[in-house]
Amino acid sequence: LIIRPAGKAQRPRVITPFPSPKLMDLPQFQGEHRESLYWGTYRPHVYFGIRARTPRSLVAGLMWIGMKDGMYHMRHVCQDSDELNTYGWTQHNGRDFGHQVLVDQGLKLTTSFLKSKSEGSGYGGDWAVQIDVQTDKPELDNEMLRHGHLFFYLADESGHVLSLAGDNLDTDKNSLLASGSRSDIGDWQLHLKSKEVLELHYSGFRTPHIHNLSDLVQHNLGAQVRKFGQMLLSDSSEDSPNILVFQISKSIPFKADIAFVSGTKVKTSKVKERVSRLTGASLTSLLQDKQTEFDVKFQRCFNVSDKLEPDSTIVAKAAIANMLGGIGYFYGQSKISIPENSSLRGHDNFISYWPAELYTAVPSRPIFPRGFLWDEGFHQLLIWRWDVHICLDIIGHWLDLMNIDGWIPREQILGSEALSKLPEEFVAQYPSNGNPPTLYLVIRDLLDGMEKNKFTATESKGITSFLEQAFVRLEAWFQWYNTTQKGKEMGSYYWHGRDNKITRELNPQTLTSGLDDYPRASHPSDEERHLDLRCWMLLAANCMQSITQLLKKDNKPEKEYGSTAKLLSDFDMLNQMHLHPLVGAYYDFGNHTEKVRLSWKETRVGTRELVRDVLEQPVPRFVPHIGYVSLFPFMGKIIPSDSWILGKQLDLISNSTVFWTDYGLRSLSKTSSMYMKRNTEHDPPYWRGPIWMNMNYMILSALYHYSKEDGPYSDRARVIYNDLRGNLIRNVVRNYHQTGFLWEQYDQKKGKGKGARLFSGWTSLVLLIMAEAYT
Numbered sequence: 001l002i003i004r005p006a007g008k009a010q011r012p013r014v015i016t017p018f019p020s021p022k023l024m025d026l027p028q029f030q031g032e033h034r035e036s037l038y039w040g041t042y043r044p045h046v047y048f049g050i051r052a053r054t055p056r057s058l059v060a061g062l063m064w065i066g067m068k069d070g071m072y073h074m075r076h077v078c079q080d081s082d083e084l085n086t087y088g089w090t091q092h093n094g095r096d097f098g099h100q101v102l103v104d105q106g107l108k109l110t111t112s113f114l115k116s117k118s119e120g121s122g123y124g125g126d127w128a129v130q131i132d133v134q135t136d137k138p139e140l141d142n143e144m145l146r147h148g149h150l151f152f153y154l155a156d157e158s159g160h161v162l163s164l165a166g167d168n169l170d171t172d173k174n175s176l177l178a179s180g181s182r183s184d185i186g187d188w189q190l191h192l193k194s195k196e197v198l199e200l201h202y203s204g205f206r207t208p209h210i211h212n213l214s215d216l217v218q219h220n221l222g223a224q225v226r227k228f229g230q231m232l233l234s235d236s237s238e239d240s241p242n243i244l245v246f247q248i249s250k251s252i253p254f255k256a257d258i259a260f261v262s263g264t265k266v267k268t269s270k271v272k273e274r275v276s277r278l279t280g281a282s283l284t285s286l287l288q289d290k291q292t293e294f295d296v297k298f299q300r301c302f303n304v305s306d307k308l309e310p311d312s313t314i315v316a317k318a319a320i321a322n323m324l325g326g327i328g329y330f331y332g333q334s335k336i337s338i339p340e341n342s343s344l345r346g347h348d349n350f351i352s353y354w355p356a357e358l359y360t361a362v363p364s365r366p367i368f369p370r371g372f373l374w375d376e377g378f379h380q381l382l383i384w385r386w387d388v389h390i391c392l393d394i395i396g397h398w399l400d401l402m403n404i405d406g407w408i409p410r411e412q413i414l415g416s417e418a419l420s421k422l423p424e425e426f427v428a429q430y431p432s433n434g435n436p437p438t439l440y441l442v443i444r445d446l447l448d449g450m451e452k453n454k455f456t457a458t459e460s461k462g463i464t465s466f467l468e469q470a471f472v473r474l475e476a477w478f479q480w481y482n483t484t485q486k487g488k489e490m491g492s493y494y495w496h497g498r499d500n501k502i503t504r505e506l507n508p509q510t511l512t513s514g515l516d517d518y519p520r521a522s523h524p525s526d527e528e529r530h531l532d533l534r535c536w537m538l539l540a541a542n543c544m545q546s547i548t549q550l551l552k553k554d555n556k557p558e559k560e561y562g563s564t565a566k567l568l569s570d571f572d573m574l575n576q577m578h579l580h581p582l583v584g585a586y587y588d589f590g591n592h593t594e595k596v597r598l599s600w601k602e603t604r605v606g607t608r609e610l611v612r613d614v615l616e617q618p619v620p621r622f623v624p625h626i627g628y629v630s631l632f633p634f635m636g637k638i639i640p641s642d643s644w645i646l647g648k649q650l651d652l653i654s655n656s657t658v659f660w661t662d663y664g665l666r667s668l669s670k671t672s673s674m675y676m677k678r679n680t681e682h683d684p685p686y687w688r689g690p691i692w693m694n695m696n697y698m699i700l701s702a703l704y705h706y707s708k709e710d711g712p713y714s715d716r717a718r719v720i721y722n723d724l725r726g727n728l729i730r731n732v733v734r735n736y737h738q739t740g741f742l743w744e745q746y747d748q749k750k751g752k753g754k755g756a757r758l759f760s761g762w763t764s765l766v767l768l769i770m771a772e773a774y775t
């Protein structure tokens with residue numbers, strides 16, 4: 001924070017919070033709601049981790065020793081390089097239960113999580129973890145598969161001291177491992193129980209840097225190996241430890257139950273009863289009940305069982321379970337880039353946003369374990385159908401990140417654990433840059449759901465009072481886009497912030513649009529008209545209009561949104577600005593030439609670099625690439641159902657040299673000059689061919705819509721809809737069973753999963769496709 005020396009000490013505008021009551025202060029998010037969501041598996045970046053929704057929490061987690069290429073490796077933070085055969089939640093309800101399976105070569109771990117609030121529990125209740133260690137290759141003479149080594153830790157982020165139960169831990173006699181005290185939950189205890197005799201060791205550390213936990217444990221073990229030739233923790237502790245690590249070793253198979261109980265100071269708190277309820281046979285049976293409950297709720301929410309093969313049902317459940325199990329809680333300050341000429345610029349070229357909490361789902365636990373604005377809208381399409389209170393809580397957190405200008409930073413990298421995942425140059429957020437306002441997509445869905453009586457009275461009341469309080473923020477958000485992203489011509493918009501000085505990119509990226517390297521005008525300028533943004537604005541205006549109607553706001557804003565919506569859905573105007581009448585396809589407009597290429601040049605003596613050659617003067621024109629952007633008017637259902645243009649869109653979709661593949665619709669037509677072209681030496685094609693689930697979902701939604709509209713194209717839309725839906729489901733299911741994961745995108749040639757794996761963000765929309773639940 002920058003404090004001005006004299007006069008009014010004023011915060012720079014960009015880091016000034018939006019001046020209206022926060023959504024998270026609404027009564028619906030206090031009391032029981034808040035307490036019921038206190039503890040959770042909110043550390044999606046580790047294989048198994050627990051924390052509370054509070055800035056400096058007591059956190060718990062699991063490590064184990066795995067083996068790769070004959071070497072021992074510590075498993076802790078989700079990493080592709082660990083090459084687990086599979087991992088992820090097979091069941092999770094987002095609240096008090098989750099069941100995860102991890103297969104690491106021959107080792108099979110199951111981690112089950114359960115919360116329970118009973119008489120005597122402290123704030124947030126108690127929780128338990130059952131860890132089941134098995135091997136499916138007992139025949140192998142492999143030390144790793146004979147002995148399992150688990151490391152379960154507790155760490156207090158606020159530095160409180162954790163007390164070890166004793167130097168000689170003997171869980172046979174006494175299950176207590178550790179205890180402590182915190183202001184949020186009172187006194188607490190950690191217990192370990194098992195039917196088997198476990199070998200137990202421990203180490204204690206004192207450090208504020210809990211994101212280095214893997215290193216701490218590895219160093220401790222390394223030293224032990226060197227001294228004694230044994231992979232066992234040292235059974236010693238630094239003074240006043242705030243981290244305790246317990247090593248649990250036993251020949252495989254075995255099971256260990258860990259129970260965490262709080263509020264233990266009070267005599268009558270029935271600690272013993274609670275621990276025995278949360279361990280052993282009782283825990284197993286509680287977990288079984290929760291499994292059944294999950295299955296019943298799954299059927300109630302998505303109603304897919306009669307539509308699916310058993311193979312697909314497994315994937316369907318993994319999709320929602322991983323979406324819910326991937327929800328995280330983060331706390332920290334975004335870094336905001338400041339322009340070069342700004343007086344705010346000190347020795348750093350960024351300033352910090354205010355410290356903020358974010359409760360959000362994440363696109364990918366190993367690769368992108370943090371919040372992304374436009375991804376979140378897609379995530380919520382699934383989540384509201386499961387638990388609308390969780391959905392509102394997440395949207396509320398996002399809207400509370402809005403600054404006084406109505407801007408919300410796109411990528412949320414909050415806290416040291418999140419920061420440790422990526423290089424510094426990727427951290428700063430730009431206040432001139434947007435990202436598709438997909439939260440309007442969810443809100444429209446919620447409004448629609450209320451109209452169709454999909455919610456209970458309490459739920460509807462919750463949604464309405466949420467919107468009451470959110471209204472000013474949603475308005476400001478709309479205004480931010482409508483003013484800062486508008487184009488030269490009335491009713492036109494373009495993604496601001498593209499770099500027009502770039503010499504290395506084949507086509508300067510548009511990260512703001514979410515479609516990163518999807519080809520746009522070759523020469524960024526204020527001449528541009530971006531079709532996708534225009535359609536997002538129509539959605540936003542429509543949504544704002546519906547909210548004003550619902551809340552019966554005075555009709556001035558309603559009229560404004562109504563007239564914007566009318567302007568943007570004017571078919572003739574849309575066609576004038578974006579339709580190529582001969583091709584029948586929709587395009588962006590901008591300063592463009594097709595004649596660009598990358599070639600190797602000697603830029604300085606001895607250095608050869610790949611740079612862009614422009615072989616022709618760009619001119620203002622349509623940008624002739626057919627791809628996802630071209631289909632936005634179709635996705636927005638703007639095209640009248642009897643228009644020949646609708647017929648043209650169906651031609652393009654079903655044409656296998658344009659969109660169609662056996663695995664879904666490709667992002668860019670094969671006929672495009674940028675099809676599968678690298679953007680720079682280091683950037684392979686991303687949105688230039690591969691198949692993405694979020695866009696396929698939107699396109700299916702439109703096909704479904706047009707198949708039900710009267711008109712000459714409804715039969716054709718239905719046929720294409722069924723084929724496309726079948727292709728998408730088949731391919732994702734096949735990949736899941738072959739590889740063990742959902743993937744970020746799918747290759748358009750063979751359908752193979754690519755990019756990030758264990759990408760249970762929008763790829764999970766495959767479940768809504770199975771359920772035929774569309775926006």
Ligand code: 6A9
Pocket residue numbers: 363368372374375421422423426514515516761
């Ligand atoms: C940069 C790289 C060592 C890219 O799913 C999240 C986003 C989407 O919002 C976006 O539409 N993904 C899509 O095009 C992933 C973005 C990850 C950025 C990370 C750091 C350095 O890695």
